[in-house]
Amino acid sequence: MTDTSAAPRGPLDDYRNVSVIGAGVIGASWAALFLARGLTVTVTDPRPDAEKQLHDQVHDTLPVLRALGLPVTDLTRNLRFETDLDKAVVDADAVQENGPEQLDFKQRIFARIEEATRPDTLLLSSTSGIRATRIAEAMKQPGRLVVGHPFNPPHLIPLVEVVPGERTDPAVVRRAVAFYTALGKKPQVLHKEAPGFVANRLQAALFREAVHLVAQGVVTEQELDSVVTSSIGLRWAVAGPFRTFQLGGGPGGLPYFLKHLGPGLESLWQDLGSPRLDQPTVELLGEQARGDESIAVLAAERDQAQIKLMQALGQTPPDDLAPATR
Amino acid sequence: MTDTSAAPRGPLDDYRNVSVIGAGVIGASWAALFLARGLTVTVTDPRPDAEKQLHDQVHDTLPVLRALGLPVTDLTRNLRFETDLDKAVVDADAVQENGPEQLDFKQRIFARIEEATRPDTLLLSSTSGIRATRIAEAMKQPGRLVVGHPFNPPHLIPLVEVVPGERTDPAVVRRAVAFYTALGKKPQVLHKEAPGFVANRLQAALFREAVHLVAQGVVTEQELDSVVTSSIGLRWAVAGPFRTFQLGGGPGGLPYFLKHLGPGLESLWQDLGSPRLDQPTVELLGEQARGDESIAVLAAERDQAQIKLMQALGQTPPDDLAPATR
Numbered sequence: 001m002t003d004t005s006a007a008p009r010g011p012l013d014d015y016r017n018v019s020v021i022g023a024g025v026i027g028a029s030w031a032a033l034f035l036a037r038g039l040t041v042t043v044t045d046p047r048p049d050a051e052k053q054l055h056d057q058v059h060d061t062l063p064v065l066r067a068l069g070l071p072v073t074d075l076t077r078n079l080r081f082e083t084d085l086d087k088a089v090v091d092a093d094a095v096q097e098n099g100p101e102q103l104d105f106k107q108r109i110f111a112r113i114e115e116a117t118r119p120d121t122l123l124l125s126s127t128s129g130i131r132a133t134r135i136a137e138a139m140k141q142p143g144r145l146v147v148g149h150p151f152n153p154p155h156l157i158p159l160v161e162v163v164p165g166e167r168t169d170p171a172v173v174r175r176a177v178a179f180y181t182a183l184g185k186k187p188q189v190l191h192k193e194a195p196g197f198v199a200n201r202l203q204a205a206l207f208r209e210a211v212h213l214v215a216q217g218v219v220t221e222q223e224l225d226s227v228v229t230s231s232i233g234l235r236w237a238v239a240g241p242f243r244t245f246q247l248g249g250g251p252g253g254l255p256y257f258l259k260h261l262g263p264g265l266e267s268l269w270q271d272l273g274s275p276r277l278d279q280p281t282v283e284l285l286g287e288q289a290r291g292d293e294s295i296a297v298l299a300a301e302r303d304q305a306q307i308k309l310m311q312a313l314g315q316t317p318p319d320d321l322a323p324a325t326r
Numbered sequence: 327m328t329d330t331s332a333a334p335r336g337p338l339d340d341y342r343n344v345s346v347i348g349a350g351v352i353g354a355s356w357a358a359l360f361l362a363r364g365l366t367v368t369v370t371d372p373r374p375d376a377e378k379q380l381h382d383q384v385h386d387t388l389p390v391l392r393a394l395g396l397p398v399t400d401l402t403r404n405l406r407f408e409t410d411l412d413k414a415v416v417d418a419d420a421v422q423e424n425g426p427e428q429l430d431f432k433q434r435i436f437a438r439i440e441e442a443t444r445p446d447t448l449l450l451s452s453t454s455g456i457r458a459t460r461i462a463e464a465m466k467q468p469g470r471l472v473v474g475h476p477f478n479p480p481h482l483i484p485l486v487e488v489v490p491g492e493r494t495d496p497a498v499v500r501r502a503v504a505f506y507t508a509l510g511k512k513p514q515v516l517h518k519e520a521p522g523f524v525a526n527r528l529q530a531a532l533f534r535e536a537v538h539l540v541a542q543g544v545v546t547e548q549e550l551d552s553v554v555t556s557s558i559g560l561r562w563a564v565a566g567p568f569r570t571f572q573l574g575g576g577p578g579g580l581p582y583f584l585k586h587l588g589p590g591l592e593s594l595w596q597d598l599g600s601p602r603l604d605q606p607t608v609e610l611l612g613e614q615a616r617g618d619e620s621i622a623v624l625a626a627e628r629d630q631a632q633i634k635l636m637q638a639l640g641q642t643p644p645d646d647l648a649p650a651t652r
Contacts, residue, residue, distance in 0.1 A: 025576075129590065151557035152574070159557035186556040192544045196594045199557045202550075203567070204594040205535035206528050206558075210567050213527065218518045224528075225566025230512040231477035231485035231525045232532075233566065234641070236559030238631045240551025241529070241536045246615045247625045248478070250351075254615035255608070262603045264455065268522045268530040269600075277588045282581070289572045289580035299573045305564045305639060312638030313631060315560070 011182035015093040015122070016040060021085075021109065022098035023050040026126050028057030029153040030096050031079065036070040036155070037183055040078040044088035051081040061155050063300070067307045068156070068316050085109070086116040094122040094179060096148065103130055107138035114139050122175055124148035128200060131193040132165030143169035146176050148187075151199055156306065158186035158315060161197045212273025214288065215281055221288040237309060337508035341419040341448070342366060347411075347435065348424035349376040352452050354383030355479040356422050357405065362396040362481070363509050366404040370414035377407040387481050389626070393633045394482070394642050411435070412442040420448040420505060422474065429456055433464035440465050448501055450474035454526060457519040458491030469495035472502050474513070477525055482632065484512035484641060487523045538599025540614065541607055547614040563635060 016039060020031045023045035031054065034041045043054055058076060065072050082088040089095055095113055099105055106125060113123060123145045125135060136142030147163035154160070160180045164173050173189060180187040190197060196204065210224055219227065235244050242254065249257030258265075275281060291298075310316050342365060346357045349371035357380065360367045369380055384402060391398050408414040415421055421439055425431055432451060439449060449471045451461060462468030473489035480486070486506045490499050499515060506513040516523060522530065536550055545553065561570050568580065575583030584591075601607060617624075636642050 157557055157560060159553060161553070186552070188545070188549055188553050188556070190544055190549075192542065194539065194542065194544045195597050198539055198545055198550060198553045201539065201594060201598065202532050202535050202554065203558050204591055205598050206532045207567050207571070207591065208595050208598070209528055209531035213520065213524055214568075216518065216520070218516055218520045219514070219524055221566075221568035223514055223516075224524060225569050226512070227485060227487070227514050227524045228528065228562050228566040229564065230514070230641070231483055232529050233559065233562030233564070234483060234632065234636065236554050237563035237635055238555065238559070239628045240547075240554040240559065241533050242540075242547035242611070242615060243551050243624070243628070245533070247621060247628060249621070251621055253612075253621055255612040258603060258608050258611060262608065265530055265533065266603050268527060269534050271521050272527065272531050272534070274595075277584060277592050282584050282588065285568070285584060286579075286581040289568060295573060295575070295577055295579055298569070302565045302569070302573060306560065308638040309563055309635055310560065312634040315556070 011178065012037060012039065015179055015182075017042070017091045017093050019044065019089045019092040019095045020098065021045075021088075021095065021113075022100075023047070023054040023057070023081075024098060025057065026150065026152060026154065027096075027098035028054050029061060029155045030098065030126070030150070032058045032061040032065060032075070033155040033183060034096075035075050035079055036065050036072060038071075038078075040080070042080040042082050042088050042092070044082050044085050046083065054079075054081060061153075064156050064303050064307065067304065068310075085112060089113050089116050089121070092117055092121050094124060096124045096126060098126045101127060101129055103134055106130060106135045110135055110145055111138040111140075114141055114144060119144075122172065122179060124176060126150055126154075129196060132163060132168055133193060134165075136165050136167060142167040144172060146172050147193075147197075148176055148180065149197055150185075154185070156303065158184075158310075159199060160185045160187045161199065162187045162189045163193055163197055164189070165193065208275065209272050211275045211277070211281065211285065215275050215284065216273070221285065237313065337504065338363060338365065341505055341508075343368070343417045343419050345370065345415045345418035345421045346424065347371075347414075347421065347439075348426075349373070349380040349383070349407075350424060351383065352476065352478060352480065353422075353424035354380050355387060355481045356424065356452070356476070358384045358387040358391060358401070359481040359509060360422075361401050361405055362391050362398060364397075364404075366406070368406040368408050368414050368418070370408050370411050372409065380405075380407060387479075390479075390482050390629050390633065393630065394636075411438060415439050415442050415447070418443055418447050420450060422450045422452060424452045427453060427455055429460055432456055432461045436461055436471055437464040437466075440467055440470060445470075448498065448505060450502060452476055452480075455522060458489060458494055459519060460491075462491050462493060468493040470498060472498050473523075474502055474506065475523055476511075480511070482629065484510075484636075485525060486511045486513045487525065488513045488515045489519055489523055490515070491519065534601065535598050537601045537603070537607065537611065541601050541610065542599070547611065563639065 018034045018039050020027045020043045031041045062072050125147050132147045136145045146168050149161040151157040151159040162176050177187045245257045246254040344360045344365050346353045346369045357367045451473050458473045462471045472494050475487040477483040477485040488502050503513045571583045572580040
């Protein structure tokens with residue numbers, strides 16, 4: 001036997017056992033990432049085919065995890081499936097919830113989870129739209145819950161929006177940030193619970209104008225996508241919108257930029273469209289999206305390009321975040 | 327003497343001499359790109375210090391051109407400066423105009439340029455906001471003019487929005503696309519003259535919400551930039567917004583996505599902000615943008631990352647677009 005008592009503590013040593021609520025696409029992606037980081041993962045989901053779906057979906061993440069440089073040999077060795085919720089979370093150091101986006105469901109499940117777990121178990125919800133403040137209303141210790149909203153899929157895209165509720169304990173926020181950072185993620189704490197948080201609001205704002213331009217016949221979907229990937233997409237992968245305009249201002253920075261181009265921006269804002277996703281628009285968008293290649297092939301191509309890009313930017317997991325020692 | 331009569335024709339052989347109107351940041355960037363592609367470039371600008379500014383700015387593009395793999399040795403060998411507009415364009419195969427964004431200026435200058443050039447000289451305007459239809463109103467042959475709006479800076483970012491006016495000759499549009507493609511650019515023809523064209527409208531739409539979120543205190547500028555570069559920016563460098571949502575729909579594609587997430591998107595649209603760039607907002611944005619590092623250092627870092635990313639995606643100039651044979 002090897003004496004490992006002197007091994008240095010790794011950043012994930014406080015989170016050896018993680019429970020994942022919900023075996024859908026997001027839950028399975030989280031599970032795969034946790035496993036690749038050396039954690040023991042217990043997944044629970046009441047649907048009859050959930051365990052098989054989970055294994056299929058975890059299997060589907062292997063090419064991406066491998067390309068990211070994460071260890072995938074015998075990945076499901078530490079994966080458990082447990083239909084009983086209380087049993088699934090009893091030993092958890094952290095719980096990542098990915099159930100239906102319904103307030104009453106989330107309120108009920110977290111009220112149960114807080115009873116079934118230790119007081120220091122980190123309670124995280126992947127919700128993209130429900131505030132922690134509301135979910136925690138049914139909890140005895142609302143300070144324990146924080147939103148950890150991943151940008152899909154969590155095993156690939158770095159961002160996690162960490163969104164505290166009004167009663168979330170600041171220490172819980174700090175622990176959530178440390179947990180996600182140790183997983184190689186890029187957590188960002190938000191200061192207010194804006195509906196849709198930040199990334200989805202920005203995405204919705206751009207998509208609204210994209211729908212308008214396609215509906216008006218200025219460009220097709222494919223043409224608009226090509227405009228984005230050959231201009232603003234390239235820019236925003238490297239520098240966000242504020243940094244981009246700051247540098248666009250030259251030595252005078254953002255104040256110079258806003259002074260000279262602000263009026264033009266404001267007049268463009270007046271001209272932006274307000275489309276509805278009504279039946280004719282949805283049909284037009286669906287027709288233009290039709291193509292010869294299968295979605296699976298397109299998705300695999302996109303993922304490979306995504307990883308190349310992230311590697312070029314040094315955004316793939318650093319080596320010092322390898323699985324913690326056992 | 328070497329007999330070069332049998333050399334194969336290159337894609338830029340019809341455009342040996344290019345004239346650039348205006349020696350500002352955009353004009354100098356175009357000039358540098360044209361030079362790096364082996365063209366002879368004549369720049370005109372009435373400002374007294376324009377020639378020196380031009381050389382300084384072309385010099386500033388060298389690190390980027392070199393990193394892109396373009397030849398930069400003795401780059402300004404074929405660069406001419408000519409204060410007289412008529413002389414500057416008389417031998418031009420193509421003219422790229424980058425003057426002030428004023429309709430009367432552009433109308434006057436293109437009316438003169440069409441007289442001073444051959445009938446087959448390609449006439450291109452870099453305007454970001456004025457329609458070719460309006461500029462061409464003062465021309466005898468309005469069919470000759472087309473907008474070729476670069477995403478800044480043109481020597482680095484691939485997109486050129488090619489925007490015909492109502493009377494632009496379709497053959498001129500095709501030639502503009504061929505010219506920009508031969509330069510290693512990514513031209514995209516728009517079907518209508520929307521104010522701000524496409525890329526700037528999309529950028530403005532996202533930036534409006536970004537300003538709203540910062541003004542509301544949901545995130546700081548730096549935090550919002552970090553959200554973008556760790557999520558949607560990474561995505562949109564690889565796949566535009568429509569492809570992203572098409573793949574987000576799984577096997578059901580965009581129709582499935584819109585059916586299930588469309589209502590949520592529409593309700594987010596209702597909640598997006600409509601900020602103004604009033605004095606308090608401009609001051610807040612300016613304060614948050616303040617940092618210790620100089621704009622020049624930040625810009626150089628951004629450019630290096632930009633080039634790495636483009637290389638990873640194969641978006642840097644392909645080898646077969648090397649300067650045409652002389």
